[in-house]
Amino acid sequence: MTRQEAFEAHWADVHDLPVETMQQYRFASQDGYRLPGIAAAYRNFCAGWDARDDEAKAQLDDLRLEAQADACRAEYWQGEQS
Numbered sequence: 140m141t142r143q144e145a146f147e148a149h150w151a152d153v154h155d156l157p158v159e160t161m162q163q164y165r166f167a168s169q170d171g172y173r174l175p176g177i178a179a180a181y182r183n184f185c186a187g188w189d190a191r192d193d194e195a196k197a198q199l200d201d202l203r204l205e206a207q208a209d210a211c212r213a214e215y216w217q218g219e220q221s
Contacts, residue, residue, distance in 0.1 A: 143170075146184045150177065 142147075147161035164172045174179040 142188060143181070144183050149184070150161060150180065 148158055150156075151158040151161055161177075164174050164177055166173060172181055
């Protein structure tokens with residue numbers, strides 16, 4: 140499911156509409172919406188997903204650095220005990 144399809148499913152559910160009705164409000168290019176209210180909601184929806192993606196990437200980087208630090212400490216202590 141694309142981000143646009145996820146938005147349409149959410150919008151339709153919140154507004155008690157069939158999902159199929161959302162397609163009529165898309166631009167001809169299929170990227171964005173003609174109605175200002177839906178367009179603004181879609182931009183906010185996308186911004187939220189982008190923010191979650193950025194946060195997840197940062198957390199993954201933190202976990203990688205933590206794992207690397209743990210591996211370095213383990214290697215150091217193995218050398219000390221030898």
